[in-house]
Amino acid sequence: MRPIDDARIRASFINASQSERKQLAVPDLDAIEWEQRDFLGWRDPKFVAVGYVVLELDGALTGLLMRQFARAPQSRAQCSWCSDVELPNEVVLFNTKRTGDAGRRGDTVGTLVCANFECHVNARKRPRTAYLGFDVEAARRRRIEMTRENVERFARGIRDGL
Numbered sequence: 001m002r003p004i005d006d007a008r009i010r011a012s013f014i015n016a017s018q019s020e021r022k023q024l025a026v027p028d029l030d031a032i033e034w035e036q037r038d039f040l041g042w043r044d045p046k047f048v049a050v051g052y053v054v055l056e057l058d059g060a061l062t063g064l065l066m067r068q069f070a071r072a073p074q075s076r077a078q079c080s081w082c083s084d085v086e087l088p089n090e091v092v093l094f095n096t097k098r099t100g101d102a103g104r105r106g107d108t109v110g111t112l113v114c115a116n117f118e119c120h121v122n123a124r125k126r127p128r129t130a131y132l133g134f135d136v137e138a139a140r141r142r143r144i145e146m147t148r149e150n151v152e153r154f155a156r157g158i159r160d161g162l
């Protein structure tokens, strides 16, 4: 993704209140390797249950505030974005508030995602070669693409109230 700044990040949230946008902790943007990112995702050190995801969606920077559901999933879950099968990190259930009236009524959408949004790392891992002639690079590219599509589909659903 293209580099973005603090002000654009804060202005991008579609399901956060003005005070939530003001209070959120933006990560050290100079340390981000933007070309390795399909979206920017991070946890808030002040509000431990809260996570943020910012991505370019249909040409507009779109931010989502997500809250980790208190109860951990029963078994080791798979991330619905990167679908990593080796489960190198914790996957948790996030509830994401809908926009508009539904959100004001407290409607949320639940989704299982890597606890610290490690999806961009998982998607870029070299896949284990399955057989002779297996195109590792093509598989890796497909996985990066699939991850981006999954995040976009999710964000679009929140944005459009689907």
Ligand SMILES: [Zn+2]
Binding pocket: 079, 080, 081, 082, 083, 084, 113, 114, 117, 118, 119, 122
């Ligand atoms: Zn993931």
